Amino acid sequence: MRATPYLATTVRILDQLKADRRTVAMIVVVPSLLITLLYFIYQDYPTPPGAPTMFDRVGLSMLGILPFVMMFLITAIAMQRERSSGTLERLMTTPIRKIDLLGGYGTAFSAAAAVQAAVACAVSFWLLGMTTAGSVWLVVLVAVVVAGLGVALGLLASAFARTEFQAVQFMPLIATPQLFLCGLMVPRNQLPGWLEAISNVMPLSYAVDALNQVSVHAAPTEQMWRDIIVVVAFAIVALGLGAATLRRRTP
Template sequence: MTTLELHTTDSPRRPRAWSPRLSGATASRVLSQLRHDHRTVAMLLVLPSALLGLLYLIWSEVPTAPGQPSTFDRVGLVMLGVLPFVVMFLVTSIAMLRERTSGTLERLLTTPLSRPDLLLGYGAAFGLAATGQALVTATVAVTVYDLDVAGPLGLVVLIAVVDAVLGVALGLLASAFARTEFQAVQLMPVVVLPQFFLCGLLAPRGQLPGWLQTAGDLLPLTHAVEALAEVGSSTAATGRMWADVGIVAGTAMLSLGLAAATLRRRTS
């Protein structure tokens, strides 16, 4: 056995450290791909506003009690957080799965690019896309659909962006458990619907059985909805709102860490 062979056999490969430069290059590559994918861009920027418009047509004429917010003001505000979460989860999980099935991911991981570089680059790219999505949707909601919000619109956009980044992180994590794009789509109801049912949108959380309230407390979408409700009822940011935003952001970072730990180069 030669000296080179001894060195190759006995020296384990050290984990590569995170590189901001490589994460930035990954984000640039993903954004370039998004820019040329017109259908995905339309899904990111147009679909949430269109769905919100459908809700406006359904609820704009529903009568409400004096002094109470209209049904659209209450539900539409919450959907500004729910819709970005759902759309970004779907887009990100399928995008990462395509990287694996096409062999792109395997080729990238043979370069100096590490798993954290890859996932943080993806998170940054889709986070920028989520910011554009939130700005467009919130602006359309306030100007076209006349959504009434007590608090600053900037806080609504911030919560929508954080919620969309959560969708990105959970989408990256879910992609590790799917082998095909169809399986990635199948995972969406498993991840999204329980959170949607228990977040307080369909029924006040105080009316749910105790164990369901506890389950809802553990789900990040519940805290996103509560943060938006705080903005809808208060003219300034509250401590509870910031606590809820912190929980959503922390869950997103945890999900990114788990995604890096479970990332596979290819589907088996």
């Protein structure tokens, strides 16, 4: 990866994001608002003595799920806009390398994802009183990694869409099954065997498992690091596949 084109692409995408106030609001504000809504939903939910509250249990998982969903949508739409507007096509006529382009896009959106995850965690822990056995910074780390996964999958999904509307349509195909099978609704070990097998090859399952480890262990565990590594590996593979789609559509 060459520094100059990589940094130029990163700065360009960040400038575009900064100029789009609605997108900035969606990235920074919407996940925090949804977590706040979840807090009020479970505010009066009965909790057995000594057990974590329902908000702590569900809200912690949502700190990983919401950044994933939001960054998937935003990245897929933004990248498809680059393709349909001809910007990507013009860039491919220059000597810039695919890895420089993809690295720039991924870094810019991942930086936005890091801000999103940090703000959502700050609201959850310091404003709404969420508690975990582990460090808040471990939750932030997992949330940032999962948001990066959303960025990678969004870049990949945009390659198969012809319009921004089609990019949105990949949401039910890629993200929704993971929401159902990640362990948020039913523990994965209680799923039917064939569904558990499917959940084992879905990256969001490992993100939720990592957050569950943080919720019950004061110190980082080997399983938590393993789960994070699996999520990172999925993101790298998605970025690699995304690089393979960066082709000129005209001779």
